[in-house]
Amino acid sequence: MNDGTYSRSVKRAIAVAMVVLAVAGIAAYFIWQRDPQQAGYPFAPGVPGKLGALWSKSPADLDRLSAADVAALRRAAARLDSAMSAAEAQKELLVTARIDGLRSEDRDAIRGVWADILEPLLALDDIKQRYSGFWGVDYRAHPALHARAFGLTYAALCLEVAAGLRLSAVLGDARVAPVMFDEADPESGLPAATFSVFRKKLTRARDLSAVPAGDGWFQVWLERHLQGCDADRAFAGEVNRWARQAKDLLGPSAAVDVARTAKDVLAGEAFQRWFPVQKEVAEWMGDTRVVAQERRLVSDAQIAEMRKLLRPGDIVVERRNWYLSNVGLPGFWPHAALFVGSPDDIRAVFDQDPDTRQRFGTFSEHLARRHPDAWAAFLGKDAQGHPHTIIEAVSEGVLFSSVEHSLGADYVGAVRPRLALPDIAHAIDRAFEYFGRPYDFNFDFGTDDQVVCSELVIKAYEPVADGSGLRIPFVTVVGRRAVPPTEFVRTLSRERGQPDRQLDFVYFLEGREREKKAVVGTEETLARTATRSKWDIVQP
Secondary structure, three states: OOHHHHHHHHHHHHHHHHHHHHHHHHHHHHHHHHOHHHHOOOOOOOOOOOOOOHHHOOHHHHHHHHHHHHHHHHHHHHHHHHHHHHHHHOHHHHOOOOHHHOOHHHHHHHHHHHHHHHHHHHHHHHHHHHOOOHHHOOOOOOHHHHHHHHHHHHHHHHHHHHHHHHHHHHHOOOOHHHHHHOOOEOOOOEOOOHHHHHHHHOOOHHHHHHHHHHHHHHHHHHHHHHOOOHHHHHHHHHHHHHHHHHHHHHHHHHOOOHHHHHHHHHOOOOOOOOOOOOOOOOHHHOOOOOOOOOOOOOOHHHHHHHHHHOOOOOEEEEEOOOOHHHOOOOOOOOEEEEEOOOHHHHHHHHHOOHHHHHHHOOHHHHHHHHOHHHHHHHOOEOOOOOEOOEEEEEOOEEEEEOHHHHOOOOEEEEEEEOOOHHHHHHHHHHHHHOOOOOEOOOOOOOOOOOEOHHHHHHHHOOOOOOOOOOOOOOEEEOOEEEOOOHHHHHHHHHHOOOOOOOEEEEEEEEEEOOOOEEEEOOHHHHHHHHHOOOOOOOOO
16 A cells, blocks of 8 residues: 555544544533433443342333332331331330339330331331442433432431431430330341341431432432323422431431532442341342242142132231231231132032021122122132132232232141131121222221221121121230231130130141242141241241
């Protein structure tokens, strides 16, 4: 190649390069003019976040899961506010100076205050930890998902901080209540010193400084990306409200130079877990609440075998190990439902029974006539074509579901009330009355307009004038009297072998996490779950 040809080639290459650079510069200018904040966002374009199940999800899955966690965050926030209001109402008891002057019920009440506060705190802590790698969601490709992830972890921290400051204001320099708060609770599986850990976190400057830092960060970079739909706009408003509450309680003591330190604060340890209660077992499980919905230990074949032994009126208890629905009601079992069988089962069991006929006539016709909407829903099938056989109260309200869907869990047990057929028919009739009512996230058994899972079963079997029905002991949950699902199993355990026992054992499928399967258990192994740790899911 001669010098002239070389010179022309170089010139042509330089000219092309200059054109490319000019086009790129013009494009960058207009991108900056259109959205200078996005172009300068410190975490764009999405450095990989913390390793784990969350960031391996597709954008569609992350959208679905994060939207569900927004709803879970709201429920935890409402429960925490109720628990804090109950604590503030009991301030006189909590500041008692001498433990020797307390009655047994006073000591139980003090311990109950912390237990009721800790439950929603644990739910918030799970959410905070799960979305602490918010910066792993590509800000440029998915700005709304990035903003929602930050909102979840930041709002959870603000709610924790605000609750801690409210509780500190109640306690002042009290000595007795904090000592009792720190006691271990073997039944729930909680270790000692949970309150001390919580109070220590509230004194850490890096945790508290994340509140004002995160507020500025959210308003400058992220809030505008949550304006695309009503649900995200509502969530953005809640994040701002919870942030203001925490900032107002903190006062000026935690102020930071947001422009200078926010990135370091929010990408560091600000959102680490405060309550490391649940034990990690196998990596295949993934993170709480982002476990694939089909991940369960009980198999379809096991459900089919169990189904053969169930009879209308049986009470089923269920547990899914790694779901936030486990937070709310105390005890190992978080969910209870009522097996009603198929329409053919109801006809076979009740329609020809003389005593039931005397009370209801033809029972299946009675249900269809008295509860037409519920009966029509009962005749339907689930999304997979399985017939409805269970009525239960879930987050969507009181509805019918199939055994294949409802019992697809990690542990499933069934017990049978020792009642005459007309009394069991009456319970099913009562349960149908509640069809369509909303779920009661406040766990208030004193109202009927909303119901929680075990409340549906309790009210179905509520004793009537002649004395028939179930008498399952109530416990106090967030200052209210309730019957958590575990109390059905506790009643079975306490009354085993007694001639006047209320419940008989039907079936038990016991999850084995290490083996990734469930095994058929016995009445004794089911009875033992009444005192099993709620949080420690590791099998021997």
